Amino acid sequence: MSTDVFSEAKLGPIxxxxxxxxxxxxxxxxxDALVTDDLIRYHQLPAAGGVGMTTVAYCAVSPGGRTDGWQIWMRPEAIPGLRK
Incomplete structure (x- = not known):
């Protein structure tokens, strides 16, 4: 494994x-607890600047797992935005 921060890294299939x-x-x-164009643009900026990976915060697998009304939760309506 390389210790060079600028070298490629495998994360599963990625x-x-x-x-x-x-x-x-x-x-x-x-x-609306869904991915928005603003959220995508926010994460595109560090990626364009060279960041290898950016992560989305506060996602829940069900509405009961949320601690805030803005948290994305996994449901059919969330899939298209998450795929972007």
Missing amino acids: TLRNRIIKAATFEASTP
Whole structure:
């Protein structure tokens, strides 16, 4: 395994261009608990700047698992935005 932060890294089936990861933060961009264009643009900026991976914060597998009304939760309506 390389210790060079700028070298590629495998994460399961995905190859990251480097080992720099933007940690999850609350972006206040999901008022309906769904991915929005604003959320996508927010994550595109660090990716365009060279970050190897960016992560979305506060997702739940069911509505009962949410701690905030803005949290994305896994349901059919959420899938298209998450695929973007």
